[in-house]
Amino acid sequence: xxxxxxxxxxxxxxxxxxxxxxxxxxxxxxxxxxxxxxxxxxxxxxxxxxxxxxxxxxxxxxxxxxxxxxxxxxxxxxxxxxxxxxxxxxxxxxxxxxxxxxxxxxxxxxxxxxxxxxxxxxxxxxxxxxxxxxxxxxxxxxxxxxxxx
Amino acid sequence: xxxxxxxxxxxxxxxxxxxxxxxxxxxxxxxxxxxxxxxxxxxxxxxxxxxxxxxxxxxxxxxxxxxxxxxxxxxxxxxxxxxxxxxxxxxxxxxxxxxxxxxxxxxxxxxxxxxxxxxxxxxxxxxxxxxxxxxxxxxxxxxxxxxxxxxxxxxxxxxxxxxxxxxxx
Numbered sequence: 001x002x003x004x005x006x007x008x009x010x011x012x013x014x015x016x017x018x019x020x021x022x023x024x025x026x027x028x029x030x031x032x033x034x035x036x037x038x039x040x041x042x043x044x045x046x047x048x049x050x051x052x053x054x055x056x057x058x059x060x061x062x063x064x065x066x067x068x069x070x071x072x073x074x075x076x077x078x079x080x081x082x083x084x085x086x087x088x089x090x091x092x093x094x095x096x097x098x099x100x101x102x103x104x105x106x107x108x109x110x111x112x113x114x115x116x117x118x119x120x121x122x123x124x125x126x127x128x129x130x131x132x133x134x135x136x137x138x139x140x141x142x143x144x145x146x147x148x149x
Numbered sequence: 150x151x152x153x154x155x156x157x158x159x160x161x162x163x164x165x166x167x168x169x170x171x172x173x174x175x176x177x178x179x180x181x182x183x184x185x186x187x188x189x190x191x192x193x194x195x196x197x198x199x200x201x202x203x204x205x206x207x208x209x210x211x212x213x214x215x216x217x218x219x220x221x222x223x224x225x226x227x228x229x230x231x232x233x234x235x236x237x238x239x240x241x242x243x244x245x246x247x248x249x250x251x252x253x254x255x256x257x258x259x260x261x262x263x264x265x266x267x268x269x270x271x272x273x274x275x276x277x278x279x280x281x282x283x284x285x286x287x288x289x290x291x292x293x294x295x296x297x298x299x300x301x302x303x304x305x306x307x308x309x310x311x312x313x314x315x316x317x318x
Contacts, residue, residue, distance in 0.1 A: 076181040113193055
């Protein structure tokens with residue numbers, strides 16, 4: 001009886017050793033002032049769009065989209081929007097495809113680092129792509145599909 | 150007679166101008182062709198104080214090869230110039246003698262699950278855990294333009310568990 005229990009315990013210990021996985025937890029080397037939620041790279045050949053889009057959450061919960069190393073072609077009535085899609089083709093027309101969107105504002109400049117506030121109730125699991133969108137001609141200048149940081 | 154014709158021509162010019170100018174202005178407003186040559190550069194600071202924080206330099210998402218691997222790899226630089234690779238949201242399979250290395254993404258033998266021949270790589274250390282957030286210090290002189298991929302690599306079986314091509318942050 002005791003021997004049986006001992007065997008059982010040994011087997012359990014063995015199973016435990018194999019069943020577990022090593023878990024590491026290095027803490028960041030600094031206190032984060034803003035949490036990086038998502039990031040992605042721009043693509044867009046037709047209008048030469050490149051750079052990075054990153055969504056941060058500030059300490060007070062506010063969501064900010066930041067464009068860095070950013071470049072696109074200058075144009076009339078260009079906006080920054082979030083669209084409910086996994087990605088977007090060059091020159092895609094979101095009116096035709098009736099893609100849902102969240103407006104973030106006029107593009108501040110066609111080059112350089114820039115920030116845009118995201119409305120607080122935006123569902124980021126739904127709006128997964130940043131688009132540089134020319135409203136006048138309904139054309140996507142460039143898109144950045146976002147992935148978890 | 151002559152003056153009469155002259156005034157008619159003049160009259161027609163005015164009509165042309167009255168119709169043509171608004172059309173030109175509308176076309177200019179719609180297309181703003183001068184923007185093809187004019188760049189508008191902005192340079193806003195990050196929306197948070199960051200000069201004392203480590204700056205992300207390169208990042209990318211891991212892809213599984215020989216074993217299912219997922220997560221993000223990011224290279225940071227601290228204000229004092231040290232660089233480190235950080236894995237977040239990370240998961241791979243546990244295994245023997247697994248290392249984290251930097252390699253050249255253009256190497257032909259990296260496209261296979263099992264590396265044939267010698268892998269040109271920079272050793273960062275043994276994998277600390279097959280799950281969880283973890284940091285690996287980079288050698289001081291590593292050329293990140295050249296070694297632009299991070300690989301979860303089983304040295305014993307030359308197996309690429311997962312890899313990621315790092316893109317500029």
